[in-house]
Amino acid sequence: MLKTIRANIILLIVLMLFVSLCGLGLFTYKYYRDETELTTKYYVALTELEAKKIDVEILRTEKNARDLALMGELYYKFEKDRNVAIETMREVFENYPKSLGGGIWFKPHLMFPNERLSCIYTFRNKNNQIVVDKAYETEEYNYLNQNWYKEIAPNITRDDNVEWSLPYYEKEGGGTRIITAGAGIFDQNKNIIGISTVDWAIDNVIKSLETLDNVPKGSFTLFANPKKDYIIATTDPYLNGKDLTGKSLKNIPWYSNNLKEIRYLPLYHNVIYVPFEKKLENDMELVVCIPMLELYKDVLKTVSLLASLMILICSLLGCLLYNGLKNHLLKPIDKLIYIANKISKGENDIEIKIEKPEEFAKLASTFDKMTKDIKTITKEREKINSELAIAKSIQMSSLPAIFPPFPDKEEFDIYASMVAAKEVGGDFYDFYFIDDNHFMFLIADVSGKGIPAALFMMTAKTIINNVSQTVQNPKILIQEINKKICSNNKHGLFITMFVGIIDVTSGKMYCINCGHNPPLIRRNGGNFEYLDIDSNYILGVIEDAEFSIYETQLNPGDVVYTYTDGVTEALNSNEEMFGEERLLYSVNSLKDKGIQDITKYVNSEVKTFSGDVPQSDDITMLIFKYNGVRSDNDNIMTFKDLASKENYQNFYPWIQTVCKKWGFSENTINAIEMCAEEIYANIEFYAYNGEAGEFEFAIKNNSDSVELKFTDSGKEYNPLEKPDPDITLPPEERPLGGLGIFMVKQMSDSISYHRIDDKNILMFTILKT
Amino acid sequence: MELELKPFGVSGLYVKASGRMDLDNAVEFGTKVKETIEDSEGIDELIIDFGEITFISSFGLKVILELHKEMSTHGSMKLRNVPEAILKSFKMVGFDKFLVIE
Incomplete structure (x- = not known):
C-alpha cells in the first residue's frame, strides 16, 4: 500500500478506470471484429456476384460452342451442304445474341478429300445479321496455323470438352479483345474430325470490371487464368492492363497462388489491400483488391469515435470520483491535520468544526473536546508551574545571597x-x-x-x-x-x-x-x-x-x-x-x-x-x-612551611604578595627574593640535607628598611663562614659555587647568624631603594 | 619558566627563556641548553635572550657561568636584552667583565 490516503485513492480510481477501459476495449474489439466480418462477407458476396455474371457468359459461350459442334457433326454426316450449314449456324447464333461470331473448322481433307481446308466462319455484322466471312477459308489465312486453333484443337479429347484460347486482339495491334472457346466435332466412331469455335468479346466484361459499382475508392480487379498462367485483364492502377493481356501472372507483383482465404496482402505501394477472389467455371479467376483502410473505413471511424468517447467518459468519471473523495475524505483530513499542527504549536483557541461527512463531524467534535481539555490542563499546568517557580524562589531565598x-x-x-x-x-x-x-x-x-x-x-x-x-x-x-x-x-x-x-x-x-x-x-x-x-x-x-x-x-x-x-x-x-x-x-x-x-x-x-x-x-x-588574622604588629608577616623544592613554589609568591602589599620597589623586592631564595636553599640542602624540615620566615617592614629572619631546626649551619669568591678572576678560573651567599652579603645592610635552642637563626636587613 | 631553543645561521643556537631563573628551574634550564648543544654538533655561537626573564638568582648566575665556560672552549656566548636589575646582579659578581652583553 502507498503512504497516504490520497495516493491510495488515486491508485484505486486509476485501477477502476483501467478495468472499465479494458471492458469497454473488449466490447469495442468485438464490435470491430463483427463489423469487419460483415463487411468482408459483403465483399465476398459482391465478388461472387460479379463472378456469376462472367460465369453466365462463359457457360453460354461454351454451350454455343458445343451447339455449333453438334451442327458441324450433322453437316459432316448427312448434308455436306454448305448453304444448309450456314443457315443452321445462323439459327444457332439466333439463340446466342451476345456471341460475336464463330465457325466450324475441319481437319485437312476430311470433309472433302480434295480440299485441304474446310471451314465456315460467320460473324455478326453492324446490322446484327449473321454473315459468312470467306477470308478465313483462304490458304493465306490457313486456320490450321492460327494460334487459337493450335491452342484449342490438340487439347480436345472428349465430346463434352470445351477448350479456351489465350486472349488476343481481333486485329493485329488493336480492336476487340477476344477469347475463343472451342468444342470438338466427332464422327460416329468418336474420332475427332474438327472443332467449332465461338468468339467471346471480353471488352464488355473488362469494362464492367473497370467500373465496378459498390466497391470503395482505390479498388482494382484482376481477371486471369491461373491454371494456364495468363492474365486476361487487370485494372491495377500501377500496371498497364492492356499490355499484360495474355502474359504470365508473374507480372503481377502482389499475386500469389493461394489467395483463397481473406487476408491482407503485403504492403503494395504503401497500401494494404484485401483480395477477394472467386474461381470461374473454366479455371479462370476473378480477384477484387480493396484497400483495407477504405474497406473498414466506417468501422474504424465508429471504433475511434467509441474509443475517444470512452476515454472522455473515464476521465470525467475519474475527475468526478476524485473530486468527491477529496471533498468528503481528504479535505476534512487535511483540515484536521492543519488544526492538529496548530494545536501542537501551542495554539489552543481554535474552534474545530466539520459538518459533513458525519464520521468527520464526530472526529472533529472529539478533537474539539480534546483541545478544550488540553486548554484546561495547560492552564492547570501553568498554575502549577507558577507555584513551582514561587517554591523555587522561596528555596533560593533561603540560601544566603x-x-x-x-x-x-x-x-x-x-x-x-x-x-x-x-x-x-x-x-x-x-x-x-x-x-x-x-x-x-x-x-x-x-x-x-x-x-x-x-x-x-x-x-x-x-x-x-x-x-x-x-x-x-x-x-x-x-x-x-x-x-x-x-x-x-x-x-x-x-x-x-x-x-x-x-x-x-x-x-x-x-x-x-x-x-x-x-x-x-x-x-x-x-x-x-x-x-x-x-x-x-x-x-x-x-x-x-x-x-x-x-x-x-x-x-x-x-x-x-x-x-x-x-x-x-x-x-x-x-x-x-x-x-x-x-x-x-x-x-x-x-x-x-x-x-x-x-x-x-x-x-x-x-x-x-x-x-x-x-x-x-x-x-x-x-x-x-x-586571609589569616591581622597581627597587632601590622608590619610583620610570617610564613611557615616545610623546606622542599615543591613548597618553594608557594614560598616566593607569598613573598611577592607581601612585598607588593607593602608597596616595595622592584629593586627591593628583587633583593629580598634573592636573599630569601639563597637562605631557603641553604636550609633545604644543608640544614636538613634535602629532607623537608620545618622553617619559619618572618619579614618586617620598617620605614626605610626591611628585616628578614629565617628560623629552622636543622643541623647547625652558618653560611656566613663560607669564604667570598674572587670576582676578579678570569672566568675559566672561577669556581661555580659560593656566589649566592656572597650576593646576600652584598645586598644586605647587616647580616647575622645565631644558634639558639638547636635552631639556626639568620637575620639580615635590606635597605629600601 | 618557558624555554625556546632554535638554531640560527650555520652553527648558532638561539635561546629565549622567560620567567624566573631560580632555585626551582635554573639547573633544568642549563641542562636543556647543554644537551641541545651536545646533540647538535658543532654549535659555536650561543645567544641567550634575557628579554623575558623577570628574576635571576645565584642559581641562575651559576648556570650562566657554566655555559660561558662551556662555550669558550669552542666558540662564543652572547647575552641579549638583559634587563637593568639582572645587569646589576651580573655586575655584583663581576660577570660583566667577561660576559658579552649586547
Missing part, C-alpha cells in the same frame, strides 16, 4: 553561586559562625529533584543549622546531623555534603566529606589541587554511621573551592561530562583573581562547554578564602 556576608570579618572571604536548573532542585549551601571563632561552611546536594527534594533540602538545612548551634565537636556534630536527617527521612532520600569548620584565628580547619565531590584547595598562591579526603557515608541512610574528620592548616591566602556535581556532570551535545579535569584546568587558569571571578569563570566555562544542551541540574559553588 548577600556577599560579603560578614563585612567586619577580615579573616576570610566567602562567596557562593547557584545557577538553578529549570526544575526545583536539591542543591544548597550555608555558612555561619557556630561560636565566636569557629566558622562553618557547607555545600550539599539532596538526591532527586522536584518538590520532594526541595522540601527535604529545607528540612536538612534546618536540622544542620540547629545541630551546629548546640554541638561544637565536629565528629559528634556530623553524627548528630546524620541521625536527625535519618529520622526525618521516610522516603529514602539522601544527601551528599561537604562541611568545613575553621578556627578563623588559627587557620586550623576540620573537613568532613559525606559522599560529596572532593573540594579543591589552593595553598600559598599555588595551583588548585583536589583535596585527598575520605569520602565517608552519605547523610540520611545509616543512622549510626561514623565519619572521619580531616584536619588541615590554612595559611593566609589559601582558598577552598567546593561545588556540586552540577558542575562536573554538566553534559555537552556529545554526552560528555564537564568532568574534574576540566574543572581543575578552569580554576587554575585564573591566578590572582578574586573568588567571585572564579565562580563566574567556571559558570561561563560550563555554559560554553554545554552549548545548546539544557542545564539539567543546579550548578552550585562555594568558595572560602582564608
Whole structure:
C-alpha cells in the first residue's frame, strides 16, 4: 500500500478506470471484429456476384460452342451442304445474341478429300445479321496455323470438352479483345474430325470490371487464368492492363497462388489491400483488391469515435470520483491535520468544526473536546508551574545571597553561586559562625529533584543549622546531623555534603566529606589541587554511621573551592561530562583573581562547554578564602612551611604578595627574593640535607628598611663562614659555587647568624631603594 | 619558566627563556641548553635572550657561568636584552667583565 490516503485513492480510481477501459476495449474489439466480418462477407458476396455474371457468359459461350459442334457433326454426316450449314449456324447464333461470331473448322481433307481446308466462319455484322466471312477459308489465312486453333484443337479429347484460347486482339495491334472457346466435332466412331469455335468479346466484361459499382475508392480487379498462367485483364492502377493481356501472372507483383482465404496482402505501394477472389467455371479467376483502410473505413471511424468517447467518459468519471473523495475524505483530513499542527504549536483557541461527512463531524467534535481539555490542563499546568517557580524562589531565598556576608570579618572571604536548573532542585549551601571563632561552611546536594527534594533540602538545612548551634565537636556534630536527617527521612532520600569548620584565628580547619565531590584547595598562591579526603557515608541512610574528620592548616591566602556535581556532570551535545579535569584546568587558569571571578569563570566555562544542551541540574559553588588574622604588629608577616623544592613554589609568591602589599620597589623586592631564595636553599640542602624540615620566615617592614629572619631546626649551619669568591678572576678560573651567599652579603645592610635552642637563626636587613 | 631553543645561521643556537631563573628551574634550564648543544654538533655561537626573564638568582648566575665556560672552549656566548636589575646582579659578581652583553 502507498503512504497516504490520497495516493491510495488515486491508485484505486486509476485501477477502476483501467478495468472499465479494458471492458469497454473488449466490447469495442468485438464490435470491430463483427463489423469487419460483415463487411468482408459483403465483399465476398459482391465478388461472387460479379463472378456469376462472367460465369453466365462463359457457360453460354461454351454451350454455343458445343451447339455449333453438334451442327458441324450433322453437316459432316448427312448434308455436306454448305448453304444448309450456314443457315443452321445462323439459327444457332439466333439463340446466342451476345456471341460475336464463330465457325466450324475441319481437319485437312476430311470433309472433302480434295480440299485441304474446310471451314465456315460467320460473324455478326453492324446490322446484327449473321454473315459468312470467306477470308478465313483462304490458304493465306490457313486456320490450321492460327494460334487459337493450335491452342484449342490438340487439347480436345472428349465430346463434352470445351477448350479456351489465350486472349488476343481481333486485329493485329488493336480492336476487340477476344477469347475463343472451342468444342470438338466427332464422327460416329468418336474420332475427332474438327472443332467449332465461338468468339467471346471480353471488352464488355473488362469494362464492367473497370467500373465496378459498390466497391470503395482505390479498388482494382484482376481477371486471369491461373491454371494456364495468363492474365486476361487487370485494372491495377500501377500496371498497364492492356499490355499484360495474355502474359504470365508473374507480372503481377502482389499475386500469389493461394489467395483463397481473406487476408491482407503485403504492403503494395504503401497500401494494404484485401483480395477477394472467386474461381470461374473454366479455371479462370476473378480477384477484387480493396484497400483495407477504405474497406473498414466506417468501422474504424465508429471504433475511434467509441474509443475517444470512452476515454472522455473515464476521465470525467475519474475527475468526478476524485473530486468527491477529496471533498468528503481528504479535505476534512487535511483540515484536521492543519488544526492538529496548530494545536501542537501551542495554539489552543481554535474552534474545530466539520459538518459533513458525519464520521468527520464526530472526529472533529472529539478533537474539539480534546483541545478544550488540553486548554484546561495547560492552564492547570501553568498554575502549577507558577507555584513551582514561587517554591523555587522561596528555596533560593533561603540560601544566603548577600556577599560579603560578614563585612567586619577580615579573616576570610566567602562567596557562593547557584545557577538553578529549570526544575526545583536539591542543591544548597550555608555558612555561619557556630561560636565566636569557629566558622562553618557547607555545600550539599539532596538526591532527586522536584518538590520532594526541595522540601527535604529545607528540612536538612534546618536540622544542620540547629545541630551546629548546640554541638561544637565536629565528629559528634556530623553524627548528630546524620541521625536527625535519618529520622526525618521516610522516603529514602539522601544527601551528599561537604562541611568545613575553621578556627578563623588559627587557620586550623576540620573537613568532613559525606559522599560529596572532593573540594579543591589552593595553598600559598599555588595551583588548585583536589583535596585527598575520605569520602565517608552519605547523610540520611545509616543512622549510626561514623565519619572521619580531616584536619588541615590554612595559611593566609589559601582558598577552598567546593561545588556540586552540577558542575562536573554538566553534559555537552556529545554526552560528555564537564568532568574534574576540566574543572581543575578552569580554576587554575585564573591566578590572582578574586573568588567571585572564579565562580563566574567556571559558570561561563560550563555554559560554553554545554552549548545548546539544557542545564539539567543546579550548578552550585562555594568558595572560602582564608586571609589569616591581622597581627597587632601590622608590619610583620610570617610564613611557615616545610623546606622542599615543591613548597618553594608557594614560598616566593607569598613573598611577592607581601612585598607588593607593602608597596616595595622592584629593586627591593628583587633583593629580598634573592636573599630569601639563597637562605631557603641553604636550609633545604644543608640544614636538613634535602629532607623537608620545618622553617619559619618572618619579614618586617620598617620605614626605610626591611628585616628578614629565617628560623629552622636543622643541623647547625652558618653560611656566613663560607669564604667570598674572587670576582676578579678570569672566568675559566672561577669556581661555580659560593656566589649566592656572597650576593646576600652584598645586598644586605647587616647580616647575622645565631644558634639558639638547636635552631639556626639568620637575620639580615635590606635597605629600601 | 618557558624555554625556546632554535638554531640560527650555520652553527648558532638561539635561546629565549622567560620567567624566573631560580632555585626551582635554573639547573633544568642549563641542562636543556647543554644537551641541545651536545646533540647538535658543532654549535659555536650561543645567544641567550634575557628579554623575558623577570628574576635571576645565584642559581641562575651559576648556570650562566657554566655555559660561558662551556662555550669558550669552542666558540662564543652572547647575552641579549638583559634587563637593568639582572645587569646589576651580573655586575655584583663581576660577570660583566667577561660576559658579552649586547
